[in-house]
Amino acid sequence: MNQRERLRDALVGAARQLGAPEPIDPPLERPRETSHGDWSTNLAMTLARPLKRKPREIADDLVGKLALSDAGVDRIEIAGPGFINFYMRAADTAGALPALIAADALYGRHAIGEKRRVNIEFVSANPTGPLHVGHGRQAGLGDAIASLLEWTGWDVAREFYYNDAGAQIANLGLSVQARLAQMSGRDVAIPEGGYHGDYVGEIAERYAAEHPNDREGSHLPDVTRFAVRAMRKEQDLDLQAFGVSFDTYFLESSLYTDGKVDETVAALVRAGHTYEHEGALFLRTTDFGDDKDRVMRKSAGKGGEFTYFLPDVAYHVTKWQRGFHRAINVQGADHHSTVTRVRAGLQAVGMGVTPGYPEYVLHQMVTVMRGGQEMKISKRAGSYVTVRDLVDEVGRDAVRYFFLMRKGDSQLIFDVDLARSQSEDNPVYYIQMAHARISGIFRVGEIDPVSVTGIDVDLGTLNEPEEQELIKALLDFPKLVAVAAESLEPHRIASYLLETARLVHLWYHKHHVLNEPDEITRARLVLARAARIVLRNGLTILGISAPDRM
């Protein structure tokens, strides 16, 4: 049992003796101020109402009844309106380090997910252009969320959905075709809604080179197919540069060829939630909380095709049918209007899909700043900064961290100058440096970290304030991973790493590990190894490397 569990059990026992109503679940928190102890509970305050007594009296009684024979408590204080503050023995806190080290690369993992399957869809960019910074944020977020869920015991599948069947694709083909015509000297404009980036011209040139018999792209389906293949290749390279890989690339076109779209329409009609109006087929999404009904199939006058909405529903039906009873979609907040209607569609189809399926993680926009100026120009894309531009310029680790350091709900300013800087102003650098410094101790001391287990070492000497603060942070890591996974918020890991790195640097500067009395060195090596493990595990969750030297 760890400290928290021991204190919790003691509190539950005491509260029961006072006649507290079940279930008793005493909150135990790390106080903001170290002067308020190592653990604190407001249990007495929460019991004030049911017991109809004053919180401080309850606190007194609780403390009197605590069975703490071997809980590692040094002393207890009652403070403020009725907080009970626990001050632990330094040796007891440090005593948890050997177990941390034994867990090593598994430290921070949980079995909460019980191997259940979860599908995480992210990026899902149309194959009509390179990945821009918004996709980059999404790639970082999605991959880190996937990683967090893996760490908490879920069976995770990363999925990329290609909208390769809609009007956007037709526009891409027409745009490339127009460029081909221009290259052969004809004055043809890029069609309305078409794509203007330099990459369109590059594709046209490659097409012409590989199709000497059709240098003008007269056969549109060939041109389009070629363009889509080229764009997917480009995006793959972007993702590769970023270090993200997917288990499944799901093609929208397959929903048509596999009959999933037709099946879904039939199911919706059968379920009785559809009607025709002015020649179009509507789904009554208002029955499921939407503010207006949505068109599934356009009227003949508008082409008679399905809107994007229907394949979207069909796609999520396949997720459910493929055995993912939990699905998370990471998208830009500009798509938030689709959330209600997709969920409505899944309820309407009447397949017993859980309400609230799928879950959404929406993120706000990204602004790239350089030299105090917003950056919009990219040679490759013509109009925006691409993921590969960023990775080329600042490196994968920095890009990943910067995309993850803010919660998705906040708009993100990506400061290229800061991300490039090799100084401790740069948070990625600061965190990696903490890891490298600790690694340096082992290197200089010629000590194999694996040989440091903490067993048979007197850890009671780790009683300096900087040591106790660092140890507590390290011990809080597993809880933090659980909370970050539960809330789907990787930025918590990023913030935690920055704070823990700060504690490492503080400790490192104030206290030496090598060339100290033997028992001090031995104990501090244990702390060094524990800190190294936590930093590395946290960075690993975020997909960032943990260098041994810099």
Next chain:
RNA sequence: GCGCCAGUAGCUCAGUUGGAUAGAGCAACAGCCUUCUAAGCUGUGGGUCGGGGGUUCGAUUCCCUCCUGGCGCGCCA
């Protein structure tokens, strides 16, 4: 007009799901460098938590309302 998100120190942002005197980094000011990385360290100042109501022992956190900014509101995706 309606919906979603945000508003916290001069700047960039945290804030453990309702707790104690609201925190960190940068910037400013003062002092420090013979040690495992000075690519640093220590200290100080800095706040009507956008405004106003409400809920209760207690609110940055929950509810209502207003202000400001971003995004969205199509038989586009």
